[in-house]
Amino acid sequence: MTTYLNPGLPQPAPAPDGLDRPYWEGLQDERLLVQKCQSCETWQWGPEWVCHSCHSFDVGFQETAAQGTIYSYERVWHPVHPALREQGAYLVVLVELPHAGGIRLVGNLLGDPERPVEIGLAVEGVFEHHPDADQPFTLLQWREAD
Amino acid sequence: MERSLRGQVAVVGVGETEYFKRGQSPDAEFKLALKAILNACANAGISAKKVDGFASFSNDRSDPSRLAAALGCDELRFSNMQWGGGGGGGSAAVANAAAAIATGIADCVVVFRALAQGQFGRFGQGPRRNSIAGDMAHTVPFGLMSPAQMFAMKVQRFMADHGVKQAALRAISLASYEHAQNNPRAVMYEKPLDEATYDASRWIVEPFHLYDCCQENDGAAAMILVSADRAKDFANEPAYVLGAVAGSHYRAGAGVHNTPDYATSTFKTLAPRLYEMAGVTPADVDVLQSYENFTGGVLMSIVEHGFCTPDGCNEYFVKERFVAPSGALPLNTSGGNLAECYMHGLGLNIEAVRQLWGASTNQVRDASVSMVISGPMVTPVSACIFGKEAVL
Numbered sequence A: 001m002t003t004y005l006n007p008g009l010p011q012p013a014p015a016p017d018g019l020d021r022p023y024w025e026g027l028q029d030e031r032l033l034v035q036k037c038q039s040c041e042t043w044q045w046g047p048e049w050v051c052h053s054c055h056s057f058d059v060g061f062q063e064t065a066a067q068g069t070i071y072s073y074e075r076v077w078h079p080v081h082p083a084l085r086e087q088g089a090y091l092v093v094l095v096e097l098p099h100a101g102g103i104r105l106v107g108n109l110l111g112d113p114e115r116p117v118e119i120g121l122a123v124e125g126v127f128e129h130h131p132d133a134d135q136p137f138t139l140l141q142w143r144e145a146d
Numbered sequence B: 001m002e003r004s005l006r007g008q009v010a011v012v013g014v015g016e017t018e019y020f021k022r023g024q025s026p027d028a029e030f031k032l033a034l035k036a037i038l039n040a041c042a043n044a045g046i047s048a049k050k051v052d053g054f055a056s057f058s059n060d061r062s063d064p065s066r067l068a069a070a071l072g073c074d075e076l077r078f079s080n081m082q083w084g085g086g087g088g089g090g091s092a093a094v095a096n097a098a099a100a101i102a103t104g105i106a107d108c109v110v111v112f113r114a115l116a117q118g119q120f121g122r123f124g125q126g127p128r129r130n131s132i133a134g135d136m137a138h139t140v141p142f143g144l145m146s147p148a149q150m151f152a153m154k155v156q157r158f159m160a161d162h163g164v165k166q167a168a169l170r171a172i173s174l175a176s177y178e179h180a181q182n183n184p185r186a187v188m189y190e191k192p193l194d195e196a197t198y199d200a201s202r203w204i205v206e207p208f209h210l211y212d213c214c215q216e217n218d219g220a221a222a223m224i225l226v227s228a229d230r231a232k233d234f235a236n237e238p239a240y241v242l243g244a245v246a247g248s249h250y251r252a253g254a255g256v257h258n259t260p261d262y263a264t265s266t267f268k269t270l271a272p273r274l275y276e277m278a279g280v281t282p283a284d285v286d287v288l289q290s291y292e293n294f295t296g297g298v299l300m301s302i303v304e305h306g307f308c309t310p311d312g313c314n315e316y317f318v319k320e321r322f323v324a325p326s327g328a329l330p331l332n333t334s335g336g337n338l339a340e341c342y343m344h345g346l347g348l349n350i351e352a353v354r355q356l357w358g359a360s361t362n363q364v365r366d367a368s369v370s371m372v373i374s375g376p377m378v379t380p381v382s383a384c385i386f387g388k389e390a391v392l
């Protein structure tokens, strides 16, 4: 299994207070879990302890399809982290999930980093596992949908 | 009773240290703060012992209690930090200081910012830890970690939505560099920039070339504020605070790039309140200092303050419009964060006051309404308008 970015970047871990733990655990099982208020059904991301709509604290995590559209993107050229010194250009995308209240997730767009990118492009999730990390984790990456 | 800061408080002194490239300051950060404050007091003609309040932003490390002790201030009555990072608090610190004076909490407040990045590590760098949690865990592993990378995504979306071309960003950068050539204090003095050099410069992150990004500097800046009824006792002509606002729109702070209104400088809700308080319109603004962390933030700030429509950027953003003294909207007349110095934007507030005093190195003729936009794209952001007595 190769990864999109060269190894050596900081490894994500669940927040010490547990706020986003279901998200990270879900990814390891190839499931995308994001917040959906159990009281008023409002989708919510980034994770928070309370529903921004109805103020219920019962903001459970709901599985949803890893499919979306590109809301914005950027092609990075200048490496700011030593691990990316030999990386060359790479694409970061902000993906909107229309079926989940339009919440957005950040990831990389797999494939040629110098490809043209259009806002609105349909993409689907790819689970990028990092089993050899000190604390194994999985990232949700994106590729152009078939 | 109408609640407004308009005309109640004035800037009567400004001070700066020498500006250095990042890590080059021979002085400790706290010493830089002291020097800037003492310079501002000398400029105002007041003893630093009479300062009774301090206001800063962006987690400045120079603690007001230590400053007041070091300077032998008679009494400390206001010790204020605006929450939020970047330069979003530059004009908020002015607003907070003015509010404290207007309501009788303090009499003489210094707004300051000191930075010695060599001493305390750099901005704009990714984290060096092995493991990362919280909001950054959702961005850093994808190589999204520096301010340029955080903001390019907003600007990219705005430019795509409105068909904005790269030349619009370039015009902002060229104007700053042109102004810096007349400002011997500017770090980019005698380092002119032309279109070809901009175009040939490397990408940092699209749509930002190298020259779209601010510098990193060491130094300190300070301003002395007093109430309007005392302001005329000072040697400098009072630069009155006409209006000052800080904040952000609905859920601007939603995590992982989830603010509902995304492609924005964060000023849409603030700008109308600013103009209302100040009692002016965009057409009344003689000169503008607009914080350039990145040129794209300036672009959206100018749009959201009503100087141009979102779809009119390609026509509006031409260098000639922004260059003093002949341009219709002189912009960043000291060279700004791009070419004078990156003092988290407080240098922009000082330049705005200098324009009212007729003391800029790129002076706008008869400037009487002088505006500052601080720290676009973060939350909270802030802005203020200074004016001469004639416009009160």
Ligand SMILES: [Zn+2]
Pocket: A037, A038, A039, A040, A041, A042, A051, A052, A053, A054, A055, A056
């Ligand atoms: Zn709810």
